[in-house]
Amino acid sequence: MSLRVHDATSEMVCTENELLGWKDFPKGLRVLLLDQDQNSVSEMRSRLEEMDYIVYTFCNENEALYAISSKLEVFHVAIVEAFHSGGKNGSESLKPVKESLLSMLELHPVKHEADNENSNEAEPLTSVEENQKGSPPCYDKYPAPSTPQQKQGVRSVDDADFQDHTVLSTEQDSGVHEGDTKSVETTCCDSVAETTVLADSPGRLEHDSAADQKMEDPIATCSRSNDCPGSVSTRSADTNKASGLHSSSGTKTNKKKMKVDWTPELHKKFIKAVEQLGTDQAIPSRILELMKVEGLTRHNIASHLQKFRMQQRQILLKGDEKRWPRPQPRDSVQRTYYPHKPVMAFPTYHSNHAPTAGQFYLAWIPPGSYLNGAHTWGSPYYPGWQLPETWHWKPHPGAEEVIDKAVKEAINKPWLPLPLGLKPPSTESVLDALSKQGISTVPPRINGSRRPRWHGNRLSEVPQMEIVLSQVHVSLRHYR
DNA sequence: GGGGCAATAT
DNA sequence: CATATTGCCC
Numbered sequence: 316m317s318l319r320v321h322d323a324t325s326e327m328v329c330t331e332n333e334l335l336g337w338k339d340f341p342k343g344l345r346v347l348l349l350d351q352d353q354n355s356v357s358e359m360r361s362r363l364e365e366m367d368y369i370v371y372t373f374c375n376e377n378e379a380l381y382a383i384s385s386k387l388e389v390f391h392v393a394i395v396e397a398f399h400s401g402g403k404n405g406s407e408s409l410k411p412v413k414e415s416l417l418s419m420l421e422l423h424p425v426k427h428e429a430d431n432e433n434s435n436e437a438e439p440l441t442s443v444e445e446n447q448k449g450s451p452p453c454y455d456k457y458p459a460p461s462t463p464q465q466k467q468g469v470r471s472v473d474d475a476d477f478q479d480h481t482v483l484s485t486e487q488d489s490g491v492h493e494g495d496t497k498s499v500e501t502t503c504c505d506s507v508a509e510t511t512v513l514a515d516s517p518g519r520l521e522h523d524s525a526a527d528q529k530m531e532d533p534i535a536t537c538s539r540s541n542d543c544p545g546s547v548s549t550r551s552a553d554t555n556k557a558s559g560l561h562s563s564s565g566t567k568t569n570k571k572k573m574k575v576d577w578t579p580e581l582h583k584k585f586i587k588a589v590e591q592l593g594t595d596q597a598i599p600s601r602i603l604e605l606m607k608v609e610g611l612t613r614h615n616i617a618s619h620l621q622k623f624r625m626q627q628r629q630i631l632l633k634g635d636e637k638r639w640p641r642p643q644p645r646d647s648v649q650r651t652y653y654p655h656k657p658v659m660a661f662p663t664y665h666s667n668h669a670p671t672a673g674q675f676y677l678a679w680i681p682p683g684s685y686l687n688g689a690h691t692w693g694s695p696y697y698p699g700w701q702l703p704e705t706w707h708w709k710p711h712p713g714a715e716e717v718i719d720k721a722v723k724e725a726i727n728k729p730w731l732p733l734p735l736g737l738k739p740p741s742t743e744s745v746l747d748a749l750s751k752q753g754i755s756t757v758p759p760r761i762n763g764s765r766r767p768r769w770h771g772n773r774l775s776e777v778p779q780m781e782i783v784l785s786q787v788h789v790s791l792r793h794y795r
Numbered sequence: 796g797g798g799g800c801a802a803t804a805t
Numbered sequence: 806c807a808t809a810t811t812g813c814c815c
Contacts, residue, residue: 574805574809598798617798618809624799797815804810 342367347382347393349373359394368392380630575615584608585619 346368350356356372363370371390373379383390577585588605589597599617606616 572810577808600797613797614810617800618811620798621800622808800812800814802810802812805808 344368345391346370347373347379347390349376349379349394351375377631575611575619577619581608581611582619585616585623589620589623 346363348356348359348363348370349372350359351374353374356374360370360372371382373382379393383393575581584606585602588602591605592598592601597620599613599620602616602620603611603613
């Protein structure tokens, strides 16, 4: 997916004029609409829907960020209202949103003029600066994948008439390169001449020549700096599994552990595997075998998983933090401009990039999981986990207590560590409650020698599903 | 041995 | 400083 972020500066998310410019986008454009103001959301939504766009509304960044980060939905356009009304300037307050858009949607911010001359990004970025007030950010005229890469980068422009446009754009590989890539490119910093070169299936030879890197290569990214000339790139079909390793037999220089470059493509595979596995099954070893990326070790995945989980948590925390703003340092230049700086993000358009149903896979809690406890598991925010065509996020959680939300968050996302300040219920109380609920399948280990420990907010060494489901019941009582 | 976490390294 | 690696504990 590709999108741009466009900061505008009207109080409302979008003025009449601005909306007019949006009318010519293709039908079915998937719009993420984020605005705290319920009325604005409603109005915007109806307007957009009149234009035959598919609108997903969010009144809280947390949810929007989650939707983005967990890739619940593929959005073409994001219209985001900055929530901070004072203090920070727009770009600062929007940071989490932008960051999420960037990182989770795999946009690659590049310094303004730092156009790396010869490095072909795996996912070329196109950036179009939007200067004209009120006009829709130009749409790149449906750039085809063949479009030569344009100026890359992220622009943040503050012009005099209070337009703060941040235009991000990239092209995501529209093709669903379905699991063909089964090797990981690792890089090491000393000269490793022994590169395993294998011809891949479609008659194309992949090699390590940095100068000859093709941008459509899913995982060929070379470090901009030339300090890593010896990038080992292996590629193989499913059949030859050990093909990448055989070279190590003779060469000792290759023994060194090579740093795994988690390219967006690799990360995508990772995400895919994680999604496919679900929360309780998303463990390194399974992810590893699902990714089928040659050369990737379980440790690599474990590490990446760790980072990924932390990012997930960060996103959630940032969302809550913003809902509970703390006093801003009275510093420096108070922007007397419009306090709200809405952000619009929209993609370059691929006529052949109609989102497919497969992209709507729910990230962490696949539908059909936890069938028994679906009713208890379901969050008010994710009613029924329907297909995105039919569901919409609950517009507004209301003026809920922050603590309540934190609790719900913890319950709904038990795979995440508990937020700071929220302690899990004591093991005893959980066990007690479980037994009172007639859940007798849990204690096999518990009755044994060792007593379960808390990992994050779930018990270990008990059947995951049971404890997770049970905890939904238990926690509601005991957290409060 | 594997998962998770934290320290360490780059 | 972010990210990947390594080590340690269970």
